[in-house]
Each structure stands twice: as C-alpha cells, then as structure tokens.
Amino acid sequence: MREMLSETYERYRDVQDGRVADYIPALAEADSGWFGLSLTSATGHRFSFGDAQLPFSIQSISKAFVYALVVQELGHVEVRERIGVNNTGLPFNSVMAIELNGGRTMNPLVNAGALATTSLVPGTTWDEKWDFIHAGLSKFAGHELEIDERVYESEMETNTRNRGIARLLESYGHISLDPMQVTELYTRQCSLLVTAEDLATMGATLADGGDCPITGIDVVDPSVSRDVLSVMATNGMYEASGDWLFEVGMPGKSGVSGGIVTIAPGKGSLATFSPPLDAAGNSVRGIRATRHLSNKLGLNLF
Numbered sequence: 057m058r059e060m061l062s063e064t065y066e067r068y069r070d071v072q073d074g075r076v077a078d079y080i081p082a083l084a085e086a087d088s089g090w091f092g093l094s095l096t097s098a099t100g101h102r103f104s105f106g107d108a109q110l111p112f113s114i115q116s117i118s119k120a121f122v123y124a125l126v127v128q129e130l131g132h133v134e135v136r137e138r139i140g141v142n143n144t145g146l147p148f149n150s151v152m153a154i155e156l157n158g159g160r161t162m163n164p165l166v167n168a169g170a171l172a173t174t175s176l177v178p179g180t181t182w183d184e185k186w187d188f189i190h191a192g193l194s195k196f197a198g199h200e201l202e203i204d205e206r207v208y209e210s211e212m213e214t215n216t217r218n219r220g221i222a223r224l225l226e227s228y229g230h231i232s233l234d235p236m237q238v239t240e241l242y243t244r245q246c247s248l249l250v251t252a253e254d255l256a257t258m259g260a261t262l263a264d265g266g267d268c269p270i271t272g273i274d275v276v277d278p279s280v281s282r283d284v285l286s287v288m289a290t291n292g293m294y295e296a297s298g299d300w301l302f303e304v305g306m307p308g309k310s311g312v313s314g315g316i317v318t319i320a321p322g323k324g325s326l327a328t329f330s331p332p333l334d335a336a337g338n339s340v341r342g343i344r345a346t347r348h349l350s351n352k353l354g355l356n357l358f
C-alpha cells in the first residue's frame with residue numbers, strides 16, 4: 057500500500073495548477089509544494105507518504121465532523137429539518153444560497169449551514185460549547201487536537217463575510233445562538249490543527265460506523281455516520297460535488313487549507329494534503345491523487 061501512495065505522490069508532485077488560498081492571510085504562507093497522502097483502514101492499519109505528518113488547520117473539513125456530533129445529539133429528523141441536505145450549486149460562502157432558499161440553510165457543509173449547525177452544539181456557555189466541539193473532533197482523530205492560534209486570529213480579523221452570513225440567518229430566525237458567538241466558535245473549529253494522518257483516522261471512524269479504529273472509542277452511532285456520508289457525497293466538494301462523485305465515486309470533504317478526506321464505507325479512509333486549490337476551493341493535487349487511488353484500489357462505490 058505504501059508503494060501505491062508513493063507512486064501516486066510521484067505522479068502528481070509536479071502538478072503546478074491551482075492557487076494557495078490567501079483570503080485568510082495566515083493561510084497564504086503555505087508552501088505550494090506540500091503534498092501528503094495517508095490511508096487508515098477500518099481495522100486500524102495506517103499507511104502514509106510525503107507530508108502526511110505536517111499540521112495544518114482543518115478548515116471546512118471540520119463541518120462534516122461537527123455535523124456528526126450535532127446529529128448524534130439532536131437526531132436525524134430534527135437536524136435534517138433545521139439544516140437541510142441539498143446542494144446549493146453555489147460557492148461555499150454564498151449569501152445568495154440563503155436568499156434563494158427562503159432564508160434557510162441548504163446543507164451543513166457550506167458556510168451558512170455550518171454556522172447554523174455549530175449554533176446547535178449543546179452547552180449553556182460558549183466555553184461548554186467549545187469544549188464539546190474540541191473533545192468531539194479529538195475523539196474522531198484518536199488524540200487531543202491543538203489550535204493554530206495564528207490562523208484563528210488571522211481569520212477572526214478578516215471573517216466579516218461569515219459574520220454577515222450569521223447575521224442574515226439571525227434575521228430569518230434560523231440560528232440558535234448569538235451570531236457573533238457562533239462565528240467565533242465556527243472559526244475556532246476551523247483552526248484546529250490536523251495532519252493528513254489525523255484526517256484519515258477521522259474518516260476511518262466514519263467508515264467504521266462511528267468507532268475510531270485507532271482507539272476503539274465509539275464516537276457516534278452507525279446511523280449518524282450514514283447521515284454524514286450521504287451529505288458528504290452530495291455536498292462535500294461544494295458546487296463541484298457532482299464532478300467529484302462522478303470521478304471518485306466516494307463521499308469526500310475538502311478544506312481551504314488543502315486537505316481532502318475521502319471515505320470508503322466499511323473499508324477505511326484516504327486523506328490528502330496539498331494547498332493549491334481550484335476555483336471551487338478544492339485541492340488540485342488532492343482531487344487527482346484521490347481519483348487515481350480510487351481507480352487503482354477499486355473503491356468507486358458505483
């Protein structure tokens with residue numbers, strides 16, 4: 057397996073397409089050459105190659121796992137009703153998607169739905185809510201995750217658009233916490249540091265019906281994993297989710313710092329890290345490497 061990861065690394069390492077995100081100033085410092093690949097099986101075997109131990113902020117990939125924790129608490133019916141499950145067909149930070157949907161969010165994996173999902177996290181104080189998110193995402197990864205305070209501060213100084221989205225949702229009565237507090241919680245969850253290896257373990261937890269294959273801890277129920285995987289399949293790569301599913305054939309979730317986690321249900325998870333992004337905000341090398349490995353390993357679900 058390691059040979060297959062190294063062959064994939066060599067095949068795509070020289071790809072020059074894509075641009076490193078710079079709308080969050082601290083992310084612009086990423087090296088466009090970073091490239092890591094990691095695979096964790098549902099039985100807990102791990103294989104990695106390249107920059108798979110390099111930490112980076114999880115960004116949008118956190119959305120899938122916070123969604124899992126919220127569905128575990130509130131259940132399939134309530135979260136579906138409040139957050140939605142359909143693709144917006146619009147960029148991840150779209151305001152129009154809210155307006156076109158009568159002031160409601162469309163799914164938990166774009167910014168509006170993610171902010172609304174984070175507002176549903178249990179806890180009476182901001183600290184309790186943060187502890188719930190931090191502990192939950194750490195359980196998925198199998199160890200305690202740290203925060204990149206620089207990325208957090210950098211995004212807090214520039215996240216006027218997310219604050220605007222949270223305020224707009226408040227105006228429609230579709231957010232259950234003070235919009236500024238929600239934006240802070242959401243920005244903090246996006247600043248948690250992970251490696252490609254961590255992401256593969258987090259994905260393998262979903263692949264294994266919610267049990268972390270490294271620690272054996274039962275993080276969420278199998279029915280919750282199923283809900284998360286279905287929204288990842290339809291929405292995980294934003295407006296490019298159809299292209300992704302067509303080429304890769306598995307649920308995946310990307311983040312603006314360059315990570316992608318892909319889940320082979322029942323089998324395991326593959327994670328890639330490479331900062332240059334395409335126009336939709338998805339890692340260029342990550343998409344190509346995952347498509348290649350999906351074909352080579354026969355992982356396409358269809």
Ligand code: DON
Nearest residue numbers: 115116148246310311312337
């Ligand atoms: O809210 C934001 O803009 C970032 N914290 C996360 C966005 C993101 O990762 C979208 N990815 N492609």
